[in-house]
Amino acid sequence: MNASQASHTARSAIPWVTTVARLVLGGVLIAAGGLKIGNPADSVVAVRAYELLPEPLVTTVGYALPIVEVVVGVLLIVGLMTRVAAVVAALLMLAFVFGIAWAWANGLRIDCGCFGGGGQLGAGQEPTYLLDIVRDFGLVLLGAWVVRFPPGRFALDRPLGLAGAEHPLDDEENSDGQG
Amino acid sequence: MGKAERSKTAREKIREQQAAERAREQRKKVVTYVTAGAVAIAAIGAGMWYTMSRSQSEQAGADLAPVTIQADGSVIMAKDGVTKPVVDIYEDFQCPACKELERVSGQTFKNLAAEGLAKVVYHPITIFGQEPTKGNSVRAGAAARCVPDGKQWVAFHDLLFENQPSETVEGFKTDQLIEWGKEAGVTDPGFETCVTSQKHAQAQLDYSDKINKRENLEGTPTVKVDGQMIDNSVVFTPKDLRDTVTEAAK
Numbered sequence: 001m002n003a004s005q006a007s008h009t010a011r012s013a014i015p016w017v018t019t020v021a022r023l024v025l026g027g028v029l030i031a032a033g034g035l036k037i038g039n040p041a042d043s044v045v046a047v048r049a050y051e052l053l054p055e056p057l058v059t060t061v062g063y064a065l066p067i068v069e070v071v072v073g074v075l076l077i078v079g080l081m082t083r084v085a086a087v088v089a090a091l092l093m094l095a096f097v098f099g100i101a102w103a104w105a106n107g108l109r110i111d112c113g114c115f116g117g118g119g120q121l122g123a124g125q126e127p128t129y130l131l132d133i134v135r136d137f138g139l140v141l142l143g144a145w146v147v148r149f150p151p152g153r154f155a156l157d158r159p160l161g162l163a164g165a166e167h168p169l170d171d172e173e174n175s176d177g178q179g
Numbered sequence: 180m181g182k183a184e185r186s187k188t189a190r191e192k193i194r195e196q197q198a199a200e201r202a203r204e205q206r207k208k209v210v211t212y213v214t215a216g217a218v219a220i221a222a223i224g225a226g227m228w229y230t231m232s233r234s235q236s237e238q239a240g241a242d243l244a245p246v247t248i249q250a251d252g253s254v255i256m257a258k259d260g261v262t263k264p265v266v267d268i269y270e271d272f273q274c275p276a277c278k279e280l281e282r283v284s285g286q287t288f289k290n291l292a293a294e295g296l297a298k299v300v301y302h303p304i305t306i307f308g309q310e311p312t313k314g315n316s317v318r319a320g321a322a323a324r325c326v327p328d329g330k331q332w333v334a335f336h337d338l339l340f341e342n343q344p345s346e347t348v349e350g351f352k353t354d355q356l357i358e359w360g361k362e363a364g365v366t367d368p369g370f371e372t373c374v375t376s377q378k379h380a381q382a383q384l385d386y387s388d389k390i391n392k393r394e395n396l397e398g399t400p401t402v403k404v405d406g407q408m409i410d411n412s413v414v415f416t417p418k419d420l421r422d423t424v425t426e427a428a429k
Contacts, residue, residue, distance in 0.1 A: 037226075038412060039411065039412060039415070040230045040233075040234055040415070041234065041276070041279050041280070041283060041411070041415035042276070042411075044279055045275050045276050045278075045279050048275060048279075049275060049346075051345055063227060063230045063231055063234065064223070064227055067222075067223050067226035067227060067230070068223055070226075071219055071222050071223050071226075075219060080215055081212065081215050081216060081219070084216070106347075107347060108345075108346075108347055109346070109347065118275065118276045118279075119275075120275065120276070120346075123308070160211050160215075161204065161207060161208050161211065162208060162211055162212055162215075
């Protein structure tokens with residue numbers, strides 16, 4: 001029965017992993033959005049620096065991005081609409097991975113502008129594309145985990161009845177008290 | 180009614196109640212979800228509206244204030260007799276944030292000068308030290324120095340920012356600069372050779388050097404009102420910029 005016990009322990013750890021993933025992903029989004037939100041002009045310049053979007057979209061995306069990041073980050077932290085928020089967060093990160101890879105492939109020399117700044121490298125600064133891509137891809141994986149195993153512990157979705165009972169894990173969790 | 184039948188209806192009733200309960204739960208869930216979603220989207224919408232309304236450029240007002248080109252390459256835009264407050268704009272034709280400044284607040288500078296509320300001074304400088312950005316910036320700056328007339332200079336200045344090249348390629352080529360000069364209304368017969376020969380390239384570099392040392396610039400764009408550096412969050416918010424300048428006029 002040891003194997004089954006071990007698997008039970010592993011399974012009961014899943015919601016905790018989800019919570020940690022939510023906090024990390026949500027925390028990064030809030031930090032990234034919060035650092036940009038007071039300087040929307042910088043955000044527009046950073047988006048433009050990628051030379052990826054047409055000009056009318058550049059301003060809209062530049063203004064919207066910090067706000068979307070903060071809102072999605074807050075949803076993840078409190079665990080409200082967890083699955084939807086995680087889908088959006090993972091897609092955002094995937095888009096960033098793509099954007100940075102694009103900049104790299106096209107020989108641009110920019111700062112990713114991930115945490116504010118206008119996307120310009122300072123004097124003597126080198127681009128850090130690989131590091132940025134690895135970080136953002138790690139965050140994509142965290143997002144995917146949350147999408148697969150929502151909403152984790154300490155999530156508003158549960159008291160609000162949004163947790164979705166379709167998942168077998170939830171049943172098991174509900175019976176934790178008796179087990 | 181037999182006993183079996185009675186218990187069957189009781190069972191059915193319970194089942195119906197359970198089904199109704201489930202339906203209620205489901206409805207409640209949908210309502211909660213929709214509400215939470217609506218709040219999240221409204222928050223994003225409100226944030227967008229706030230940001231965009233604060234970054235909204237001013238409408239073009241009256242005609243430009245008189246524009247005078249100085250011997251050192253700086254350009255004064257002010258109504259006759261207006262000597263203060265002085266709004267100094269340090270910008271590089273190749274700098275992306277300067278392009279954004281012109282897009283958002285360029286009209287505010289023009290309006291403030293036209294309304295006699297400020298003396299606006301443009302200082303086109305070159306801050307880049309590496310190619311291709313340095314060459315681009317110097318070519319553009321040197322070409323601007325070939326424009327003999329103030330109004331044409333402002334139009335040329337606007338065109339340069341509108342057509343700012345990528346920082347990764349050689350841009351602001353001399354034939355392009357000549358083309359934009361014509362578009363800006365330059366008719367001076369000497370303009371073309373002045374641009375092609377890059378007659379003022381050294382003057383542009385010397386002036387940039389001098390300004391950089393004198394003003395202790397941290398980068399471009401830098402906007403100073405009566406010598407006081409103004410924070411970027413103000414400079415990129417037309418309404419706050421206007422308030423700061425009108426306040427300084429008092």
